Each structure stands twice: as structure tokens, then as C-alpha cells.
Amino acid sequence: MSVLLSLPLSIRSNSLKFIPSIARPALKYCPFNVIRSILLPALNSIFREALDDGDFEFLENKWLSILVPDLGFEFWISFSDDKLVLSLPVDGQNQDASFKANSEDLLLIAGRKQDPDTLFFQRRLLIEGDTELGLEVKNLIDSIDLDNLPSIVHYFVENAAGMIEHTRNEEKGI
Template sequence: MTVQDSLARSPTIPRLLTLPVGLVPNTLRTAALVQVLNRLFEPELRDGELEFLDGHVMRIGVDDARLEFRLTLAGTRIKAAPPGAATDLSIDGKVYDFLLLATRREDPDTLFFNRRLRLGGSTELGLYVKNFLDSVELEGRIGPLLKVMNGATDLLGRFGRG
């Protein structure tokens, strides 16, 4: 199986569903994500477990939703990176694959090895991020949201074109 075959297997969110999100300015989308991540990773941020991001910019690209987020760490808070800041690490993938990661239906190693989620830039920083994602236990923190994310994953897996 080629890399292209592996990538093609990921269901894709229909373009019609991405249109409303595209109307929201990127600064507002990023601000919302930053608030969610700071709340979600509060214990790890407080304990310094995300210090590897200090002074670095991580770009997250969601291909099929046409979304891009640039994040950094300032003290003990995740923040939006300044516009035009150089990217040290990029993680790109489709909505479905990010949902697989978030719901723990696939482990990070499998998603990255099969290039369903693609890393670019600093290999060392990418390894820190992957290991962090692999180690953090989110199930108890996201409660009912996990059920919604699992439902979205099932729906996209069934009806997403791929």
C-alpha cells in the first residue's frame, strides 16, 4: 500500500459543512481553541509538562476543513502565535484522523506512522508532542464531549467520502 492509498482511506468532511466555519475569522477560531486547550491541559500546563513548546510555534492544519491554527506557549498558557511567526512544527491531517486521535480510537504512533497525521519541521519537537498526546488521559476531563466526538467519528466514518 502506498502513502497515497493510506491517506485516501481517511473519510473527508463534506465541503458544505466547512463553509460556515470559514466565515469565522481565524483569530476567533484560534482564540476559541486556545481557551479549550488551556482548560483541557490545565494540570499539565501547571506542572510544566508542555515546556517543550516554550519559544516554539506549532501549526495545526486540518486539510479537509481548511483550518489552520498557530500556537505557542507563554509561561504556563497556550497562546496564539503572532501572525507571520516562523513555524517550528506542523501537524496536518483530516478531521476524521484528529477525531481518531482525540477519542483514542487510534494511538498517535499508528496515525503518524501511516501518515494519516503528518509531522513537518523539528523531529525532536514532534516527538515531544506525540509522546505528550500519548501520555495524557483526557477521558475523565471531557465527559459528555467524548460521546459527541465518538458520534461524529462514526458519522464521518460512515458518510465521509474518502
């Protein structure tokens, strides 16, 4: 990460603004089956212990919407037959709860650089719908142990979150 942090602030700031503009079209035109084939194993890996412990049972027959506005990406997640299920939003069906946050904030949460409660109170993480369901999901996310992530995912999340945090602090003069 020291290489990234050695870049001038203007380059880091512009890169953080530029990356979503590249990812947005890629996500828009990539078939959801391809995205699901990448995202579902990643989520299963991240939440392996919680899945093994049955911690996702609260999501049985319920849908949680995850919306990442800066990427123009939304997917729904549920739990059925002891496994996670991913879907695109379904016309005529409502989600039970929704999470909405930009990609940078989600990386900061994943990298333990920002507390979800702080982002919630700053209105940078929006949780709507079934409040109890939303809080269960938030608590589950809080319980993730970064050390249990595959090393490449851990490395990416830790370094991306560190760069985002450092760049934002530097922009604020902290």
C-alpha cells in the first residue's frame, strides 16, 4: 500500500472518482450470471463461518437489496436451503430491507476503517424497510473477521480501504 500512498493526493483523489466510472459500464453490460458466479463464491467465503453456524436463517424467505449507486449496481440476496441466493431485482416483488452505500464506504466498512453505525448516522449508509432485518445484517457484517478472508481478498480490501481512508483524511487536512 505504501506505493499507492506515495502517489500525489490529486492522483489518488481523481483515481477514486474515476474507478466507479470504469466499473459502472462493465457491471451494466456484464451478464448477471457472470457476476453471480463471482460474487456468490466470494460471499460464501466471506461468510463461511456464519453460514456454518446458521446465522443467516433470519434471511430465510426474505430479500435484502444491496444498492451501490456510484456503480449503478443492485442485487438481492436471500437464504434458502442452507445457502445464499443472489438475484437481480424482480418486478412486482418487494425487498424486505435494503442497504444503500457507495463503493468507497462499503470498502471502508469491509476493511474495518469505518463503523457502519457512523456511516448510518451520517446518512452514507441507508438501511430501509424491515429495521430488525437490517440490523441483523449490519451485525453480521460487523462480525466478519478479515483474517478469515482468502488472502487475495484480504489484501485487496485492506489496501483499498487504507488508501481510501488515508486519501479522505488528507483531503480534510487530518
